[in-house]
Amino acid sequence: MSRIASEAAFLGLIDRHFPRRHGAVPLHRGDDAAVLDLPGRICLTADLFLEDAHFRRAYFTPGDIGYKALAVNLSDLAAMGASPLGFALVLTTPSDADADFWDGVFAGMAELADALDLPLVGGDLNRGPSVALAVTAWGGPGPSGRFLRRGQGRPGDALFLVGEVGLAAVGLAVLEASGRDAVAAWPVATTAHLRPAVRVEAGLALAAVPGLRGAMDVSDGLAADLPRFLAPGVGADIRLDPSWLHPEVVAHAASRGLDPAEAAFSGGEDYALLGAVAPEALPDLLRAVPSARVIGAVTAAPGIILNGRPVTGRGFDHFESSPCSS
Amino acid sequence: MSRIASEAAFLGLIDRHFPRRHGAVPLHRGDDAAVLDLPGRICLTADLFLEDAHFRRAYFTPGDIGYKALAVNLSDLAAMGASPLGFALVLTTPSDADADFWDGVFAGMAELADALDLPLVGGDLNRGPSVALAVTAWGGPGPSGRFLRRGQGRPGDALFLVGEVGLAAVGLAVLEASGRDAVAAWPVATTAHLRPAVRVEAGLALAAVPGLRGAMDVSDGLAADLPRFLAPGVGADIRLDPSWLHPEVVAHAASRGLDPAEAAFSGGEDYALLGAVAPEALPDLLRAVPSARVIGAVTAAPGIILNGRPVTGRGFDHFESSPCSS
Numbered sequence: 001m002s003r004i005a006s007e008a009a010f011l012g013l014i015d016r017h018f019p020r021r022h023g024a025v026p027l028h029r030g031d032d033a034a035v036l037d038l039p040g041r042i043c044l045t046a047d048l049f050l051e052d053a054h055f056r057r058a059y060f061t062p063g064d065i066g067y068k069a070l071a072v073n074l075s076d077l078a079a080m081g082a083s084p085l086g087f088a089l090v091l092t093t094p095s096d097a098d099a100d101f102w103d104g105v106f107a108g109m110a111e112l113a114d115a116l117d118l119p120l121v122g123g124d125l126n127r128g129p130s131v132a133l134a135v136t137a138w139g140g141p142g143p144s145g146r147f148l149r150r151g152q153g154r155p156g157d158a159l160f161l162v163g164e165v166g167l168a169a170v171g172l173a174v175l176e177a178s179g180r181d182a183v184a185a186w187p188v189a190t191t192a193h194l195r196p197a198v199r200v201e202a203g204l205a206l207a208a209v210p211g212l213r214g215a216m217d218v219s220d221g222l223a224a225d226l227p228r229f230l231a232p233g234v235g236a237d238i239r240l241d242p243s244w245l246h247p248e249v250v251a252h253a254a255s256r257g258l259d260p261a262e263a264a265f266s267g268g269e270d271y272a273l274l275g276a277v278a279p280e281a282l283p284d285l286l287r288a289v290p291s292a293r294v295i296g297a298v299t300a301a302p303g304i305i306l307n308g309r310p311v312t313g314r315g316f317d318h319f320e321s322s323p324c325s326s
Numbered sequence: 327m328s329r330i331a332s333e334a335a336f337l338g339l340i341d342r343h344f345p346r347r348h349g350a351v352p353l354h355r356g357d358d359a360a361v362l363d364l365p366g367r368i369c370l371t372a373d374l375f376l377e378d379a380h381f382r383r384a385y386f387t388p389g390d391i392g393y394k395a396l397a398v399n400l401s402d403l404a405a406m407g408a409s410p411l412g413f414a415l416v417l418t419t420p421s422d423a424d425a426d427f428w429d430g431v432f433a434g435m436a437e438l439a440d441a442l443d444l445p446l447v448g449g450d451l452n453r454g455p456s457v458a459l460a461v462t463a464w465g466g467p468g469p470s471g472r473f474l475r476r477g478q479g480r481p482g483d484a485l486f487l488v489g490e491v492g493l494a495a496v497g498l499a500v501l502e503a504s505g506r507d508a509v510a511a512w513p514v515a516t517t518a519h520l521r522p523a524v525r526v527e528a529g530l531a532l533a534a535v536p537g538l539r540g541a542m543d544v545s546d547g548l549a550a551d552l553p554r555f556l557a558p559g560v561g562a563d564i565r566l567d568p569s570w571l572h573p574e575v576v577a578h579a580a581s582r583g584l585d586p587a588e589a590a591f592s593g594g595e596d597y598a599l600l601g602a603v604a605p606e607a608l609p610d611l612l613r614a615v616p617s618a619r620v621i622g623a624v625t626a627a628p629g630i631i632l633n634g635r636p637v638t639g640r641g642f643d644h645f646e647s648s649p650c651s652s
Contacts, residue, residue, distance in 0.1 A: 031406070034370050035473055038364060045448060048418065048450045080361075090416070126374050128376055132418075134416040136414055
């Protein structure tokens with residue numbers, strides 16, 4: 001174990017993973033604030049990634065932690081149809097997190113940042129009671145010039161998903177039960193929880209479809225997020241066919257005696273994109289994003305129907321009960 | 327005690343203090359990301375304000391906590407000569423922080439935000455082991471069109487301060503020793519620690535002085551921050567006359583048998599602005615910011631001289647030892 005001796009040593013570690021040069025950053029980390037060149041209209045999001053609330057060191061590798069802390073923010077930008085431009089990082093480190101641990105965290109984060117050419121422009125380092133990473137990320141509009149938002153679907157619009165649902169929840173359950181050993185038996189589900197895909201390209205393609213009404217990322221599960229996506233007063237009629245669900249979702253539900261569609265509907269943290277599209281624009285959508293799957297339609301009547309039955313419960317509240325404690 | 331029951335209740339509390347409308351925020355809190363209209367070049371900073379590292383609930387009122395969490399970020403923008411435009415907030419709350427506590431925190435934060443017309447555009451709420459507030463703030467250039475930075479002073483330039491030094495450190499010491507009772511005996515020093523002034527107007531005025539080379543905010547004390555302010559290879563000759571120091575700094579040093587200038591030189595968290603100005607522009611500086619006080623000059627020789635004696639120690643390292651634990 002090599003304890004991080006000083007702020008300067010920590011900053012040196014960060015410099016090794018995140019170069020301090022980028023064409024759109026006239027003044028990089030190291031001053032009172034960074035100076036950024038941005039388009040005139042941006043979108044911005046901030047999310048915390050907190051030990052024992054959002055992840056456990058027992059089964060996340062350091063690289064997984066760094067990757068996912070950034071990924072959950074980039075997923076919000078993807079859901080806006082935005083092109084990510086940069087991020088800032090505030091972190092706390094407890095005394096048992098050493099230089100090797102943080103080297104791994106930064107490597108996992110840099111892997112994702114480098115793939116998207118994102119500069120880390122600044123932030124703040126502190127000792128604290130647990131490992132916490134608060135990322136603020138921002139992005140500009142893509143070629144379409146617009147951002148996507150919630151609450152725009154009209155009755156008759158098709159509802160669709162880009163990405164799986166229910167898979168990350170299986171990953172969480174098996175990782176909580178068996179730790180890292182679960183990865184071999186449930187490779188896709190555990191990866192969905194540890195390293196969720198970031199759908200930046202899909203988000204940009206969605207924003208370019210003229211009949212696309214809006215989108216969001218499904219972070220807390222369809223059961224919780226669908227009501228947040230719908231405009232007040234409208235509802236949704238959803239059909240999740242077990243044949244569409246990932247085999248690991250179906251197998252896990254079977255092992256628990258659960259309905260796979262209901263399990264998939266409730267499960268959080270897949271970061272699939274949920275969208276609404278005017279029915280006449282469906283062919284455009286499927287041309288632009290071939291992996292999009294229609295799961296139902298916006299209804300004039302409020303309330304949500306899943307596979308023909310009204311849904312009464314609600315999904316997962318990140319604030320009220322953390323995934324790790326559930 | 328009214329425990330905060332849900333994320334919705336928490337968001338309602340935030341809505342009561344931070345209205346969701348602002349001319350430069352086309353899409354406010356409540357979607358995956360906020361949409362902001364910004365000037366093409368901005369500066370951005372992020373800082374954590376963490377219980378028992380940066381503040382104690384024993385002697386900070388909730389309002390002080392909310393105020394200072396935002397103030398330390400706005401001070402960074404002030405030091406850049408920037409005009410603040412908005413902020414995002416990530417927080418954690420432990421189970422013993424109730425709705426009344428957070429109502430007070432948001433009231434103190436909104437007081438400062440309202441005075442500067444700053445929208446809170448988004449963020450993230452989580453349960454966590456302690457009270458933590460991570461603020462990301464951004465600003466645009468003032469009428470001068472430029473931002474101020476470090477490392478620009480040349481030999482012969484005058485070094486100056488806007489604001490006191492050593493005062494907040496006295497406040498911290500007496501609050502740690504006597505708790506809130508210290509406020510009556512040391513009103514100015516405790517206020518300097520609990521509610522530091524934010525020098526946005528002074529920063530904008532500095533940026534408008536053509537001969538102004540650069541500025542920073544003194545958060546860790548002159549002893550630590552002066553070397554960060556100076557370009558590599560140059561030094562500084564500083565004179566801190568006890569007659570310039572606040573009477574509470576002089577009285578506290580006397581009570582401890584300390585040299586008041588040395589105490590003032592080491593003390594952190596005053597958030598005074600430190601700047602360098604070309605000697606011929608000194609009259610312009612004093613016209614623009616009458617409260618600026620010249621404390622010395624940049625020297626061609628490296629090293630720092632305080633009141634005729636070389637300084638060998640270094641100041642306070644926020645990462646290595648927190649103020650509350652020192």
